[in-house]
Every structure is written in structure tokens, then in C-alpha cells.
Amino acid sequence: MAYTVTPTPAGPVGSQYCVCKVELSVCGQNLLDRDVTSKSDPFCVLFMEVNGKWVELDRTETAVNNLNPAFAKKFIIDYHFEEVQKLKFALFDQDKSSMQLYEHDFLGEFSCTLGMIVSSKKITRTLLLGNGKPAGKGMITIAAQELSDNRVITLSMAGRKLDKKDLFGKSDPFLEFYKPGDDGKWMLVHRTEVIKYTLDPVWKPFTVPLVSLCDGDVEKLIKVMCYDYDSDGGHDFIGEFQTSVARMCEAQDAFPLELECINPKKQKKKKNYKNSGIIIVKSCKITRDFSFLDYILGGCQLMFTVGIDFTASNGNPRDPSSLHYINPMGTNEYLSAIWAVGQIIQDYDSDKMFPALGFGAQLPPDWKVSHEFAINFNPTNPFCSGVEGIVQAYSACLPHIRFYGPTNFSPIVNHVARFAAQATQQEAASQYFILLIITDGVISDMDETRHAVVQASKLPMSIIIVGVGNADFAAMEFLDGDSRVLRSHTGEEAVRDIVQFVPFRDFRNAPKETLAKAVLAELPQQVVQYFKHQNLPPINSEPA
Numbered sequence: 001m002a003y004t005v006t007p008t009p010a011g012p013v014g015s016q017y018c019v020c021k022v023e024l025s026v027c028g029q030n031l032l033d034r035d036v037t038s039k040s041d042p043f044c045v046l047f048m049e050v051n052g053k054w055v056e057l058d059r060t061e062t063a064v065n066n067l068n069p070a071f072a073k074k075f076i077i078d079y080h081f082e083e084v085q086k087l088k089f090a091l092f093d094q095d096k097s098s099m100q101l102y103e104h105d106f107l108g109e110f111s112c113t114l115g116m117i118v119s120s121k122k123i124t125r126t127l128l129l130g131n132g133k134p135a136g137k138g139m140i141t142i143a144a145q146e147l148s149d150n151r152v153i154t155l156s157m158a159g160r161k162l163d164k165k166d167l168f169g170k171s172d173p174f175l176e177f178y179k180p181g182d183d184g185k186w187m188l189v190h191r192t193e194v195i196k197y198t199l200d201p202v203w204k205p206f207t208v209p210l211v212s213l214c215d216g217d218v219e220k221l222i223k224v225m226c227y228d229y230d231s232d233g234g235h236d237f238i239g240e241f242q243t244s245v246a247r248m249c250e251a252q253d254a255f256p257l258e259l260e261c262i263n264p265k266k267q268k269k270k271k272n273y274k275n276s277g278i279i280i281v282k283s284c285k286i287t288r289d290f291s292f293l294d295y296i297l298g299g300c301q302l303m304f305t306v307g308i309d310f311t312a313s314n315g316n317p318r319d320p321s322s323l324h325y326i327n328p329m330g331t332n333e334y335l336s337a338i339w340a341v342g343q344i345i346q347d348y349d350s351d352k353m354f355p356a357l358g359f360g361a362q363l364p365p366d367w368k369v370s371h372e373f374a375i376n377f378n379p380t381n382p383f384c385s386g387v388e389g390i391v392q393a394y395s396a397c398l399p400h401i402r403f404y405g406p407t408n409f410s411p412i413v414n415h416v417a418r419f420a421a422q423a424t425q426q427e428a429a430s431q432y433f434i435l436l437i438i439t440d441g442v443i444s445d446m447d448e449t450r451h452a453v454v455q456a457s458k459l460p461m462s463i464i465i466v467g468v469g470n471a472d473f474a475a476m477e478f479l480d481g482d483s484r485v486l487r488s489h490t491g492e493e494a495v496r497d498i499v500q501f502v503p504f505r506d507f508r509n510a511p512k513e514t515l516a517k518a519v520l521a522e523l524p525q526q527v528v529q530y531f532k533h534q535n536l537p538p539i540n541s542e543p544a
Helices: 114-120 210-214 264-269 292-297 333-348 386-400 410-423 446-456 474-479 512-520 523-533
Strands: 020-029 042-050 053-059 075-079 086-093 105-113 122-128 134-146 151-160 173-180 186-191 206-209 221-228 236-244 257-260 278-288 301-309 353-359 361-363 368-370 383-385 431-439 461-467 499-503
Touching: 020 042, 020 114, 053 075, 075 114, 086 134, 105 114, 105 134, 114 122, 114 134, 114 292, 114 333, 134 292, 151 210, 173 210, 186 206, 186 210, 206 210, 236 257, 292 523, 301 333, 301 410, 333 386, 333 431, 333 461, 333 512, 353 386, 353 410, 383 386, 410 431, 410 446, 410 461, 431 523, 446 461, 446 474, 461 474, 461 512, 461 523, 474 499, 499 512
Parallel strands: 301 353, 301 431, 431 461, 461 499
Antiparallel strands: 020 075, 020 134, 042 053, 042 086, 086 105, 105 122, 122 134, 151 206, 151 278, 173 186, 173 221, 221 236, 257 278, 353 383, 361 368
16 A cells, blocks of 8 residues: 655645644444454554645554543544545554554554545544445544634723822823733733723723633633823833633623722832722623634535526637637536535535526527526426536536526626525524625626625625636626625615635636635635625534
């Protein structure tokens, strides 16, 4: 078996845009027994495909005499939504103390993508031998967990009767929050705004990650210092106190927590010193700031639909100059775009049945123009099985339609929006719709399309447009609201940017993964933005 073993741990695999780290736990069941006098001593090795080669990332400990091991050592991997991350889990029976895998008996392996694991959260599969046959009754179970503390803390603070520090007026107080650093020194975490001319300030509520404030440990002591602001930077110290997040969380809206602000120097000097004022925790709430992976691990499905431009400007598909001409390699720019996006999205849809629609063509038998037809010619069931199914339906429909026009986008946008609107009834984040439109040019129904996109921006839906050919794509750039907010012809603004436009020509000579990264880069934040805006938690979320 051609495994490459890297003596040093493999570096960070993939792009620098790491969304987060995922922890994978592995268990084996009914493993092959390779030892004569006792049971196998299995360990698991994780490989990742890098540039077409399997590279070892890590390996677990060895479970002695155990055909049903649950490995304590976890695999930690950087997760990138916009990449296909191929993994292989190989199990071996340890025979010698050698690091070389060929010295150990092979117990079976299982390959999949990281996307498949996180979209299911936990998978159990048959282990296979090198010849592709099952390794006895051996099974492997892999469970995924996000390795980030997504809790955030929101604090609402005020002060009362703080010491007066300015000669001719009152103080200009602000607070600084510190946590203990690794070196034993206090480390600044947050500074509030300055409230001018008052001894009874009320600061604006603020939110920080719990990890930032106390390393995620609610019992850890934190220090709060109060100063009087001076424009020359020589701020006057008013007082300080130490507390913990657990203590501050005792504060409720009706029952604020009051903490004495102490100036140690004054306390030493004055016998009857009480304090330098009171700092009030009006409210302290810990919530979860859910990430894209939280929603996926929670069971959110990405519902994928493809819209394909069959207008006459594409050229006759039998002519090699046509954008729909399928070359001897069996591909064209339309198919390349479908593969690039589809192979990633399909991991996140459990039934892998995708509607594929066409627009701008005349259809048999009466040759009427349609702007939303099923490319498998089955209007009641436009679903194709996997990306392969879309590719087959596309190739099969080309000889049976006449390319026509105009290039109307709004019918297909509204088609998917109708399904996305039904999903707004959901009480948790269970479905999000993605429409991939592949087109060769200028939109004919720009006003209607702008209106459709603005309405769709209120729904669990994103639109990816890939422009093929060499046309002027200025109108597409206009729909992609990266530089300014998209407005409909009536002046209504899009609630959020949901369109990502990419011209295929920029990627003709680049590796095929590059197109997927560019097209899907914004999708995770669009998904999170929608569900947060609607206040929808992941389906299986734990309370903070």
C-alpha cells in the first residue's frame, strides 16, 4: 500500500482562511484478529490527501488486546468549508515498536471527506481491505466536535459616587478589565468608553468572547480598574476590585450586583476609608455566538439548486466555439462550474437530490420559451442524484432544446425563493438554500432580478453566479453587493449581501479547487448572518 510517512508532522494543510479546528474521535468495532495467542493491538492512523498523495497527519495510541477500541487520542484538523478535504483512517495491529507502517498488520481502512463527517456529526462505516473488500465485520465510528468555545459575555456596567479627581469638575471615568496572563502579570482584555463629567457613570453594554475575558473559566479571578480620563494620557487611578464571571453572573436586571471600588493607597492611609465608590454590574449574560460549523454539526442541510443559461448567445452546442460544446475531454465551462461548487455542497445535503433548472430555451413539443424548466424534462420531479446526476441530465438535454432568449434570471431566483420562504417557518436552523446560476452574459430582466434578489435577502438563501465566456459582466458585479448595498428598482435595500459573482475566465488556467474557494468563500458567513439575524439557534444546540 502506497502510504507516505512524513517524519515531521504535516504543516497546516489548506488555505490560510481556517474557519476553525475540528476534533475527531475514533472507535473501532469487531476488528480483525491478527494475533495468534491474543487479540489484536490496534492503533489508527489519519492521512489527508495533499496534491494527490496521502500524507500522515497523526496516529492514536495503541489499544492492547482490544477488537473494539475507543481511542483516547483525538485527531485535530483545521476545517475549511470551501475545500474538499479527503481523509483516510487506517487501522493497524501493532506488532513491533517500529514507526514504519509496513511492519504492522493492516486491519482495514475507510476514506471520506471531512465535510461528510461534520455534516453527519457522527458516522459508522465498514472498514475495507486494500482490495476494496470488507475487513471481516470490522467497522469504524468517527465523531466530530468543534474545538472552539463559542460563548460570549455581555456586561452592562455602571458606577455610583466615584471619587472626584478633577479640580474644577467631576471625574471622566472609564473601566479596564484584566485577566491573569501566563507570565503571572495582569493582561488588559477590554476598556470601556469614557463617560464625561460624572461620578455616577452608566457605560454602554459590551460583548466580548468568554475566552478573551477569563480563558473560558468562569471561576477565574479577573481585575477591574477604574480611572479618570486625562487627555494627556496620565489617567488618574480611582480604584479597583477583583471578581469572577461566576460572581458577576449573579446580577439580574432587577437585582444588580454592587462591588466596592478600592484604592489600596488610600485604604492604607485613612483609617475611616470606606471605598472610592461603587461599581455596579447591572446585568451579565453568557450566550453562544454560533459559528457556521455549529449550524452544520447541529444538522442544518444546505439545499443546492443549479440554474443553467441556454440562451442563443452561447452558440450552437454542436459547434466547438459554443460555450455549451462538450469537448473530447467531456467537459466545458458550464460543467466545470457545476463540478467545482457541487462536489463541496453535496457533502452537506443528506439525500443528495438536487433540482437542476434551465432558462432561455425553447422546449419541445410546442417550442415555447421557458425561463425555469427541469433539465431532466420532469417538472414534477426536477431532482438529479448527486452532481453526477446533474451532469448526465445536462448532457442529455442539450440535443433536445433550442437555444433562444432573453436572459431572464428572476424566474429561477423566485423559484428557489418560494422554497426558502417555506423554510422560514423553521424554529431552528435546519435548512439553507443555495442557487448556483451559470450564465454567459447580460441579464435582460435586470429590474425584476434586482427586486427578486432584494426579497430573497430576507430568506435563508444565497445566490452564486458564475459567468462563463468573455462577455461584459458589469451587471453581475452590480448584483454582488460587496462594494455597495444592492437596491431594487423601487429603492428597497437588500437586508444582506447574498450574491457572490465570479467570472470563470479568471480561473481557466488555475487548479480547479481555486474556483470553488473563490465562489464559496463568503457562504459560511452568509449562513451565520441569516440565522443570527433571525435569532435561530442550531437544531441541537446546548445552552451556554
